[in-house]
Amino acid sequence: MRKNTTPDARSGKTPPLGGAADRRPPRRVKHWRRHAMLGLGLAGVGAAALFAIRTGVAGFDGWGLSSRPYRGPVTDHFDGQRFHSVPPTPRTSFFDVLRWQRGRPADDWREEAADPTGAQPARRVDGAALTVTLVNHATLLIQHRGLNILTDPIYSAHAGPFGRFGPRRYTPPGIAFDALPPIDAILISHNHYDHLDAGTLSDLARRFPSARVFTGLGNGHQLRHAGFRDMVELDWWQAAPLSAGVAVQAVPARHWSERMPWNVNATLVAGFVLTSPDGSVYFAGDTAAGGHFAEIAARLGPIRFAALPIGAYAPRWFMQRSHMSPAEAVQAALALDARQSMAIHFGTFRLSDEAQHAPEAALADALRRTGFDAERFVALRPGGRLAVPPLPS
Known part of the structure; x- marks a missing residue:
């Protein structure tokens, strides 16, 4: 009988084949x-x-879900990491959001058509003439001195990620995407989904690759991914030329930026003023009430036209830090001393608690109470178009 010639590791002895060493369980790996x-x-x-x-x-x-944070020198509205309003506005807390969501009324909005009387826009509007068409929400087609300018364009069915989530659309765009005239410039006020719509911007970049995009500091990465190559990021009060006699200047706004929870106020929120020999054109974008309107008028007036938000204002305890009420929008128009104002940011997406047509009714009431000429501050349906009168001579 053959013996096992492998020594035992503990005793050094060579056990016989079939001995105790063979029956010892294998060493367990320490998992x-x-x-x-x-x-x-x-x-x-x-x-x-x-x-x-x-x-x-x-x-x-x-x-289109996030944006890279801006990095630059500290200013009166940037602390090196985050932007803020001047003076700073306290942020709503997570518990404020829960309180608002728990008390929201039922959704009673209904789908509506765009303005059926709105004709297709002209290919160009030359000279001192100024024509403004409400496409929807905060999207305007501004036509002046041969330029076609879009503001905060959104054509998606939802104001949210991928254009498929978030608040849904209740009115169609007042100008079909394929009916847009050649676009020379696009103004992007901030990166909220209802103002910076990645899908729409990608479509615009494919159709109008030479369009120049103006936006606040930090938004260039997303615009580059959308397909644009000519982008200008501006800080408040910075300006860039657009054409002979027309420039784009970024101006303050009282709002916040956020694409995802980890980058709140990582990019700048701004309004824009188109300076022209025929009077300034102001696009507020999204903003709460504040002293910046008077400052804009003092620096860049006279204001020929102002686009002012009147929606997403209820409940006031929650929304007043970031959105104007219609009554506050009338006060903004007075502070701007605008020759003509137009309401934006209402009626397309249900972003807050007011009824579907409450903003227009509240605006009419505020105009009546203040004695403001109702023809100087209009609320149009998508597709509505306004030939803006010239400044008084």
Whole structure:
């Protein structure tokens, strides 16, 4: 009978074949070490990913879900990490959001048609003439001195990620996308989904590749991913030429930016003024009430035309820090001393608690109470068009 010639590791003796050593259970691998190393590795990857997102190395720009944070010198409205209003506005808390959501009334909005009387826009409007068409929400087609300018364009069915989530559309665009005239410039006030719509911007970049886009600091990454190549990021009070005699100047707004929770106020919110020999054209974008209207008028007046938001204002305890009420919009028009004002940011998406047509009714009431000429501050349906009168000579 052959003997096992492998020495026993403990005794150094060579046990016989089939002995006790052969019946000893194999040594168990210590799996906890493997699991611990795997957990540490995953935690490290997660921390690196979060760091990359927060610092801008990765921002999901291509998906339209996020934006890389702006980095630049400290100013009176930028602390080196985040932008803020002047004076700063306290942020609503998570518990404020819960309180608002729990008390929201039922959705009683109904789908409506655009203005059936709105004719297709002219290909160009030359000279001192100024024509403004409400496309929907905060989207305007401004035609002046041979230029066609779009503001905060949105054609998606929803104001949210991928154009498929978030508040749904209740009115169609007043100008069909294919009916848009050649677009020379686009103004983007901030990166909220109802103002910076990635799908619409991608479509515009394909159709009008030479269009120049003006926006606040930090939004260039998303616009580049949308397909644009000519972009200008502006700080408040900075200006850039658009054509002979016409320039675009960014102006203050009282609002906040946010694409995802980790980049609140990481990019700038701004309004815009088109300066022209025929009078300034002001697009407020999205803003709460404040002293910036008087400052804009003092610096860049006279204001020939002002587009002012009147929707998404209820309940006031929650919305007043970021959105004007119609009554406050009338006060803004007075502070601007605008020759003509037009209401925007109402009636397309249900963003807050007021009834579907409450903004127009509240605006009419505020105009009546203040004695303001109702023809100087109009609320049009999508597709409505206004030939803006010239400034008094």
